[in-house]
Amino acid sequence: MDDNVIVTHDLTKVYKMGLVEVHALCGVSLEIKRGEVVAIMGASGSGKSTLMNTLGCLDQPTSGEYILDGEIVADLDDDQLADIRNRKVGFVFQSFNLLPRSTALSNVELPLRYSGITSGRKEKARLALESVGLSDRIDHRPAELSGGQQQRVAIARALVNDPAIIMADEPTGNLDSKVGQEIMDLLLNLNKESGTTLIIITHDRKIAAQAQRIIRLHDGRIRKEVAA
Amino acid sequence: MNIWRAVIEALESLNGNKMRSGLTMLGIVIGVGAVIAMLALGAGAQDTILGSLSGIGTNLLFVFSGGEDESIRNPEPLTMGDVDALDDSFFAPSIQAVAPVLQGNAEVSHGGEVSTVTLTGITPAYFPVRNYTVIEGEEITEEHILGRASVILLGVEVADTLFGRRFGLIGETVRVEGQPFRVIGILEERGGGMMGSQDNEVLVPFSTAQARILRRSPADRVDVIFVQAVDADSVLEAEEEISQIISQRHRNAIGENDFTIFSQQDMVDTASSITGILTTFIGGIAAISLLVGGIGIMNIMLVSVTERTREIGLRKALGARKRDILIQFLTESSLLSLVGGIIGIFLGWAIGAIVGLISANSGTDFDPIVSLGAVLLATIFSTVIGLFFGIYPANRAANLVPVEALRYE
Numbered sequence: 001m002d003d004n005v006i007v008t009h010d011l012t013k014v015y016k017m018g019l020v021e022v023h024a025l026c027g028v029s030l031e032i033k034r035g036e037v038v039a040i041m042g043a044s045g046s047g048k049s050t051l052m053n054t055l056g057c058l059d060q061p062t063s064g065e066y067i068l069d070g071e072i073v074a075d076l077d078d079d080q081l082a083d084i085r086n087r088k089v090g091f092v093f094q095s096f097n098l099l100p101r102s103t104a105l106s107n108v109e110l111p112l113r114y115s116g117i118t119s120g121r122k123e124k125a126r127l128a129l130e131s132v133g134l135s136d137r138i139d140h141r142p143a144e145l146s147g148g149q150q151q152r153v154a155i156a157r158a159l160v161n162d163p164a165i166i167m168a169d170e171p172t173g174n175l176d177s178k179v180g181q182e183i184m185d186l187l188l189n190l191n192k193e194s195g196t197t198l199i200i201i202t203h204d205r206k207i208a209a210q211a212q213r214i215i216r217l218h219d220g221r222i223r224k225e226v227a228a
Numbered sequence: 229m230n231i232w233r234a235v236i237e238a239l240e241s242l243n244g245n246k247m248r249s250g251l252t253m254l255g256i257v258i259g260v261g262a263v264i265a266m267l268a269l270g271a272g273a274q275d276t277i278l279g280s281l282s283g284i285g286t287n288l289l290f291v292f293s294g295g296e297d298e299s300i301r302n303p304e305p306l307t308m309g310d311v312d313a314l315d316d317s318f319f320a321p322s323i324q325a326v327a328p329v330l331q332g333n334a335e336v337s338h339g340g341e342v343s344t345v346t347l348t349g350i351t352p353a354y355f356p357v358r359n360y361t362v363i364e365g366e367e368i369t370e371e372h373i374l375g376r377a378s379v380i381l382l383g384v385e386v387a388d389t390l391f392g393r394r395f396g397l398i399g400e401t402v403r404v405e406g407q408p409f410r411v412i413g414i415l416e417e418r419g420g421g422m423m424g425s426q427d428n429e430v431l432v433p434f435s436t437a438q439a440r441i442l443r444r445s446p447a448d449r450v451d452v453i454f455v456q457a458v459d460a461d462s463v464l465e466a467e468e469e470i471s472q473i474i475s476q477r478h479r480n481a482i483g484e485n486d487f488t489i490f491s492q493q494d495m496v497d498t499a500s501s502i503t504g505i506l507t508t509f510i511g512g513i514a515a516i517s518l519l520v521g522g523i524g525i526m527n528i529m530l531v532s533v534t535e536r537t538r539e540i541g542l543r544k545a546l547g548a549r550k551r552d553i554l555i556q557f558l559t560e561s562s563l564l565s566l567v568g569g570i571i572g573i574f575l576g577w578a579i580g581a582i583v584g585l586i587s588a589n590s591g592t593d594f595d596p597i598v599s600l601g602a603v604l605l606a607t608i609f610s611t612v613i614g615l616f617f618g619i620y621p622a623n624r625a626a627n628l629v630p631v632e633a634l635r636y637e
């Protein structure tokens with residue numbers, strides 16, 4: 001198996017707004033190794049979220065090549081992309097994005113529903129919640145949980161399908177630094193235990209410093225890569 | 229994702245916004261309720277009318293003076309001579325009995341009570357032909373006719389208004405247009421008919437009606453002749469015989485009869501086509517309200533798609549395919565309209581039952597009929613409406629691009 005779980009070549013993303021073109025990504029080439037922890041930093045509007053959405057197959061690039069875990073993404077249709085998102089990628093968002101009316105358990109169970117697994121879903125979801133330290137909160141709804149707890153539910157949901165990569169867009173952005181560090185510890189621990197690749201977008205230097213490598217974006221280009 | 233799972237999820241989501249789901253369903257409930265009620269009332273009305281028509285008598289034909297259209301001028305009136313000619317088993321073997329009548333409105337009074345009733349002058353043949361019986365007293369006989377007797381039979385409604393009771397009235401005197409008549413019998417209750425209640429009627433001897441009350445000219449004139457055929461199979465032949473005998477007597481040119489023969493079957497056909505048209509018409513209006521309910525569903529589902537754009541984006545990010553989102557929204561909309569339809573069926577049934585109760589209280593026997601067909605139709609129709617009007621919003625939801633849906637505020 002290939003060592004690189006992500007390989008991109010000259011990715012560009014252009015948003016057309018009437019006559020104005022916004023070049024959100026201008027030729028991004030990068031490689032990320034299996035099991036690596038990578039932080040993406042850069043000023044606001046530099047294209048971090050755009051890059052991650054492309055890497056997570058939530059959006060297609062305007063041009064360029066992208067190979068995810070050995071599959072050429074450009075060749076895939078909508079259903080296959082959905083399948084990739086379901087099995088290979090786990091997302092963690094800044095604003096948690098939990099279904100407000102569902103319990104923690106149902107929220108975590110959601111990806112399993114879409115992967116066609118019919119038995120043992122509840123048990124798997126329970127284990128995932130346990131691994132983020134929330135076994136006593138499985139029947140709570142998001143509104144009954146603190147921000148940190150909600151983000152733990154989101155992490156449980158991201159890892160429940162055993163993805164190769166977890167992508168987190170400012171996962172600690174809405175949390176204070178102490179709770180943010182707990183979330184970060186959780187993610188790092190997951191990387192250590194299961195070898196899950198981590199891609200974390202952050203504005204926080206302390207968070208970025210815990211990654212093995214920092215990719216800095218500037219106006220849609222990679223400015224420099226540094227070892228943290 | 230299997231269907232059962234989808235249904236449970238849809239129920240959860242609908243349950244999460246009870247107010248909105250309830251209001252959406254209301255449109256369908258009212259639509260289906262209206263359709264069911266209309267169909268039930270229509271079917272009930274048809275039954276009642278057909279029932280009252282068959283109560284008139286059996287194998288009946290009615291003969292009136294006057295052509296079927298305006299082209300016949302100065303029609304010769306029907307007379308007792310025509311009646312006698314028809315009552316001839318040699319020339320008219322298919323005719324069982326002939327009952328001539330004179331009919332008009334008259335004022336009947338007793339003590340201080342006055343009532344306007346249908347007064348019918350009859351011969352004894354009227355009783356078997358029209359299927360009339362008395363609950364007390366006797367029928368009109370040949371002697372009454374010959375003697376132009378001042379005797380009268382009262383319908384139950386007339387008895388109720390004049391005396392407040394139905395029994396023990398034999399021998400009482402009532403005044404018809406001021407002249408005294410002796411009550412010799414009370415007619416059995418007949419219920420509502422096509423032209424008002426058949427119980428608000430009094431019967432007097434034909435000759436008495438002619439000489440004292442209705443005074444037609446010429447003196448042997450007859451308003452209507454009721455003819456009973458020997459059996460159901462000979463109704464057509466009887467009609468043929470009547471036509472031949474009377475046209476000959478009236479010296480009508482071929483195809484220019486100055487009288488009209490109307491059969492019970494004609495009346496049944498006319499009545500069912502009228503109630504059929506009414507039912508279709510009102511049902512159509514009800515169906516429009518169903519359509520409006522469907523548009524309501526589409527509207528709400530569209531709002532729901534917009535409201536839940538982030539949720540849809542999230543589900544897609546977590547691996548939901550187009551099909552999954554489509555199924556989710558279609559399940560929700562068809563569940564809404566299915567449940568609404570079922571509630572509507574009960575509502576329509578209740579409306580029908582209430583109308584039935586009201587009309588029973590006001591003396592008309594009327595049973596609205598909710599048929600299995602109507603129920604099936606309403607259920608299928610409302611589900612199809614939910615599906616149809618759900619397709620556009622569901623498709624819109626399914627085609628959202630995940631990033632954009634996720635970014636949606």
Ligand SMILES: Nc1ncnc2c1ncn2[C@@H]1O[C@H](COP(=O)(O)OP(=O)(O)OP(=O)(O)O)[C@@H](O)[C@H]1O
Pocket residue numbers: 015016017022023024042043044045046047048049050051
């Ligand atoms: N849907 C869109 N339509 C038009 N322009 C867009 C769209 N999405 C992003 N952009 C533009 O692309 C550029 C990069 O946006 P992106 O969201 O990737 O920035 P970011 O680095 O994540 O910023 P932040 O740190 O504030 O989250 C911005 O200039 C933004 O205006």
Ligand SMILES: [Mg+2]
Pocket residue numbers: 048049050169
């Ligand atoms: Mg961003």
